[in-house]
Amino acid sequence: MRSRPAPALLALALLTLAVLASAQPSEVRIDLQSGAAERLRIRCESFTAAGDRTARVTSVEADEVLAADLAHSPVFRVQRAWNERASAGLVPQFVTSGRWQVTGATVRLTGELRELPGKQVVLTRTYRGALTDWRRLVHQFADDIVLQLTGESGVASSRIAYIVKQGRDKELWVMDADGHAARALTSDRSLAQSPSWAPDGSLLLFTSYRGGAGPQLWVMSPSDRRPFLVSGRPGLNTTGRYAPDGQSLVCTLSQDGNAELYRLDARGGSPRRLTNHRAIDTSPCWSPTGRELAFTSDRSGTPQVYLMDSEGGNVRRLTYDVTYTDSPDWSPRGDRIVFVTRTDSGFDLYTCRPDGTGAQRVVASGRNENPRWSPDGRQVVFTSDRDGQEGLWITDLDGSPPRKLDTGGRRALSPAWSPRLPGVAAE
Amino acid sequence: MRPTIRLTAIAACAVFALAAAGCAKKAVQTPPPPPTSTPDAGTVPTPAPTTPATPPATTPGALTPAEAAALVRGMQTVYFALDSWSLDDGARAALDANARVLRDNASLSITVEGHCDERGTVEYNQALGEKRAEAVKQYFADAGIAMSRMVTVSYGKERPSDEGHDDAAWAKNRRAEFSPR
Known part of the structure; x- marks a missing residue:
């Protein structure tokens, strides 16, 4: 900054x-x-x-x-x-x-x-x-x-998708960015996880066990709420994220016996393997240009964030400043990556530049996880138990205390902030 | 004490009882058909065909659901170290005993469930749980059990056997357990 x-x-x-x-x-x-x-x-x-x-x-x-x-x-x-x-x-x-x-x-x-x-x-x-x-x-x-x-629109018209925990089940929900107008998108009493938005805001990609055969990738339009299977290959089908052009997606599959990153077309077909390592590779996200990916791998012994080209080459570790890093998300401005670090007492949020320099802690205290940028790159929404129960919080990244989103007392986690959505036309 | 195995077995019994009563059971062993949805901008996705329902195997000499559940209930849960999927001596001893059950009952097919403790992200633990389940499956395969008799499912940190938040609870939750298929 x-x-x-x-x-x-x-x-x-x-x-x-x-x-x-x-x-x-x-x-x-x-x-x-x-x-x-x-x-x-x-x-x-x-x-x-x-x-x-x-x-x-x-x-x-x-x-x-x-x-x-x-x-x-x-x-x-x-x-x-x-x-x-x-x-x-x-x-x-x-x-x-x-x-x-x-x-x-x-x-x-x-x-x-x-x-x-x-x-x-x-x-x-x-x-x-x-x-x-x-x-x-x-x-x-x-x-x-x-x-x-x-000179740049605000994000009050955007929405946040998230997961609500109800007993042993997890359902997909969506609400306005201010926490109002919350509603459930699934009610299948299964496990929904890891939502992410299509770049035009029209679809939500998520993981669910609803098919009865382990974690599979599903997609739904928030307006009609009908889920469609995108990838149901044997083993893991998780952490799907559409490319910025919406033409393909990256996800974790274990069809070859180990959690690896694959690129699929937007329908879920034509898998191309991007990583090849006996360690765990998961939680990919795109750079805003679509030319690079950040992801989590434990190839060094503990989970760490790595970067690579979107075709799988040029793999390098993001930062050596912190010993345990996970769950990266790339700012839509392109200039910072936010990620989770493990501490003695919980999980903090850090950001750094894509070249790994300038690491700074932006959220501490409690377990702070699943950070996702706002569409203008000015804020980050994340899961935290900092007040005792899992909920959703937003940080302005300026050192001021994060504020909690009101989710009506529901246990809310794994947020995904939508892109800017089509607004109300002025007369 | 393995309360979760008993619960799993009871749930499995219920599933099999429903299946026997004529209810359609999802064929967990069949990979779903190629996806056909269309998530491109501006196009409404079309549904993928659902997995066809197939009845449970009824080959002569097949186990009844109750028998399968009882056998699986007798299999030992395997535990893992933090952030690890390697099988230590205790795990291998348990798996050797489990492999005998599988060898003695050639028509028994199982799901190997991988589980993790609550620390770390949902997504990373999901991959870790899959590693654990795959390690167990591979151990059975090396012991001569046909791969076709085993599938893996990772639940990551979603299904703890102990809801506690301390070392003792976490140790119980880093596990692979079994359900009949």
Whole structure:
């Protein structure tokens, strides 16, 4: 991450430059690297509700959804107009407001972003959708605010797939990135594991024992929830991940008697073996270019993260700084790899550059596992028992304490953050 | 004490009883057909044909499900060291005894289940459990048992026999155990 000796000044300078550069599509634009720059200070005014009682009730909820979306993007510090005391002393640079109109089963949000102190309008946008989907409108407005001010969309409209443990069974679930709208995608009382998304967000690949013949790779669309078998070869069929172009996938098979990595076409056919070692090779993930893979192997005696070319050549160990590493995930920005390390008391999360340098611990305390990047590469979602029960947590990677996702008291683990999903079109 | 084996055997009895009563049993020994789903962007995946149901083997002299379950119940669980799939003296002695059961009952087919303790990721332990099951299967094969009589399934850390979180529990959970097929 870049060092920013005077982030506030720099941000101000960039802001001024951006305002002066009239050719810019957005008038105000601030370049932010995750965690490194000072957060923008934004005030959320309550939406003005128009319509019946439903409008007033959902409008109050929508206020909080927007404020939470902005607060959870590592870009802002948020002041809620309806709870100013919580952010006393914060002098906002921007303010949001909007009109929330409910007509029958339709909701219309006209959101506005203004710059302070002059109150010049920076962004006005109108969204319309089904009342049942009202959260999507608010998430889209939050993402558009982030896009307007940073040049890159937020991730409030994305979703997180995860596994819920119910007794001895594990089911696949999905929820919005803020933890709301959670629902089960499987209910077959089997073992579902290791979900991952297709690069277009339309499908979820996962491992399941539902076929009765050990762990197999299955795929389903979150909208129709019908699972299809992708690979049911003898032995292991696990840890499937689609390539960034969606044309192939990498997974672990043991059909040749040992856990090795294979590349299959997207239908699960034409297996090509990528590793050939008597040790365990598993948990592969792609670099965002699709040219390299990171994976776990115990060929050195303990589990370690290795890299190789996507055709299987040029295998090298990622880092020698840590003695036990597992469960890699490559940032969509390409610049960091997050992985798990074993400690005396549990498991920590580290990141390092793809050349193995710059290893730094980003999450400690308890058992922290299965890290997965957000689609903008600014955050990592992971499993942790840091408060006593397995649950899902998100770190901003800046040393601030991770926050817990509310999974309704369910034991949640193995998260997978979706790519950016098609949003609500503005009118 | 091997409570899990008894549970497994009871479950197996139930499965076989259902199968005998005419219920379709999934043919675990048949590799599934080539996948035909289409997860490409924009295309709805098509379902792979499900594995055809086949009745349990009924060759003359075949064991009844109850007999098979009883035999497997008598087989000894094998234990492993941390992060290891090698068979120590104790494991080999147990497997020698188990191999005798398999030799004496030529129509007995088994599933070798590989298990791990709870430390480490689901995915790594799944591979480790498969290694353990394969090591046992290979030992039986070297002792003259036909490969066709054995399949392996790894449960990784998903099915502990002891729910505890200490060294004693972990030692009990790093194991290979057997169920009739």
